Amino acid sequence: VKVGASIQQVADAANVSITTVSHALNGKGRLSPGTRERVLKVAAELQYRPHVSARNLAGGKAGVLGLAVSQAPGLSFSLTDFAYFMQLMGAATEAALERGYALVLVPVGTDGEDPFDRVSIDGAIIVDPVSRDPLVRHLRTRGLPLVTTGRVLDEDDDGYWVDNNNAAGTRAVLRHLERGGATRVALVMGPPVTSYTRDSLAVYEEWCEERGIEPRVVIPQGDLSEGAGFDAADELLASDEPPDAIYTTLDRLGTGVLRAARSRGVSVPGDLMVASYTDSDVARWSNPSLTALALHPDEVGRRAVEMLTTLVDGAEPPEPRVHVASRVIVRGSTRRHAGARVDAALAD
Amino acid sequence: VKVGASIQQVADAANVSITTVSHALNGKGRLSPGTRERVLKVAAELQYRPHVSARNLAGGKAGVLGLAVSQAPGLSFSLTDFAYFMQLMGAATEAALERGYALVLVPVGTDGEDPFDRVSIDGAIIVDPVSRDPLVRHLRTRGLPLVTTGRVLDEDDDGYWVDNNNAAGTRAVLRHLERGGATRVALVMGPPVTSYTRDSLAVYEEWCEERGIEPRVVIPQGDLSEGAGFDAADELLASDEPPDAIYTTLDRLGTGVLRAARSRGVSVPGDLMVASYTDSDVARWSNPSLTALALHPDEVGRRAVEMLTTLVDGAEPPEPRVHVASRVIVRGSTRRHAGARVDAALAD
DNA sequence: ATGAAAGCGCTAACAT
């Protein structure tokens, strides 16, 4: 449904030709500053909105960008946080629309087929690519512009990406735990198939090494549910030298850890500090509330689209690799001093 | 990126005018069966794919459909199952693309603003509308074609919708539990703000009434995590007359129930049968595996798009209200006889 | 039964 005025109406109202309007709007040709300004003003008054289809037809583009969520072979989605995805995709959709593109979700089946040859798109975004990702392969083979959110592992040239700065985030969390007095921090994480899990692991191991601590990592098999977090923590807490802090790469795992502590009578944060990756309502509403690393999925989505549309337009993005900062949200699960206030440490 | 041939090339190859091709393809004008057939064959050979933008430009449409996930005021998404959503939206996207539309996710913010006036769309789908849904209001006010997946509550005329036949599904589950020997079935459910939760509740109450059983319903406050299911079941199992079966409206609640049973030494399915709504990997991989009602989100998404595009084209959908069947997947949590095989009862 | 031609709204050569 077309709402605003057409380019012709703007041209008439401004007493210029449609070419001039087009140029003024797109900053293309050379026109006098006065004219440009006047046209812009008239366009705004008339609520001019370019007709996307017309623009795409003339420009020879499909006007469609694809977004696919990677699936580890044989497993379910590598991305498991619904809220994270909705924010990422929502922001990406909006950014795309602003640039005259429609962002569509490309369904990825379990078969090995190329899901992208069913739709005609100008470029694609792949969320959380996994190790040796088949989607990435397909796109690269086809030569379609591609941006990933999360880095592509196992590649020399990792192409264009936007990623949460998880290394910095993990460091910030560990620092926070250390400041709280933790000396034996354990890590409970999903399978290290994506860049963010790899980063967590790498930073954690490095951190342990620096302090001469023996790393303790638990990777639950099967699904990453609250129960998996419970079991992992239960195992850790039953050991001879139980950890005094646990960091999980998923909020659900974190709440599972909280439950395990409670069931064993281990007080949080007194005896055990707990923190997790990805902030959410679950973390906010748990008891005690869970300290978490707040990511910015909307920023990630927006930047990815900016990068992709730049590529589609045949230009080179100013920054081919972008790190988005995250921050530690301190809550009850790590606040050891009654007086400690809710301070949020910037993680990058 | 345009791939296939243009309508002109098809016309040339078939020795007809582009008008004829257009008519043949869209079943519009009157042409001889022979010609139509020939054109269609040539088009297929040339892999002709209509250029969506051109079609939309000529047809005066935006070529974009919006899809929004409803959010209960003040709460998070009413829809909480990531896999369900991905399947629904994936299938919807595909169905839309086949009809020349791009389906975009309309981000719904927490503010009260109309999220639809930022994008220009031809129609919209709202997933799991909640009671007194603001999104539905906005769309209705604006007169945009609207289809909901899940029914709109609190309305006389509930418009166009596609819904899982949850009443039938719930009945099938209850029947299954009864056949297994359950006489005191409890229900653990999320807040009854959507049609599916309301249906579960209504059918359950009716079922209890028919048997002269006192209904036992627990609605956890806060988030619907595994822990919430645990707590709810723990409360039920601690009562004087504990239930011998529990039905939950969410698989995560169901696995929480399983854990509660285990922690109390209640054997499943021996002492307690457990079944849940929405099948998933979580249900499949739990221990014991969880009997669940398998829905068909892809079917729901597809039908919703069919209905919506019909409306956008100014026609009346043959069926303005569609129920999609679901079926009971019997697993360990309710299989009482060693010999019982994995039989799936059709729920509609 | 089939075709010619006029747009749909916009971009970009190519004038002026």
Next chain:
DNA sequence: ATGTTAGCGCTTTCAT
């Protein structure tokens, strides 16, 4: 610095 014009691929009247 600004305007003219020819498409982009398709739908749709209106002729034939």
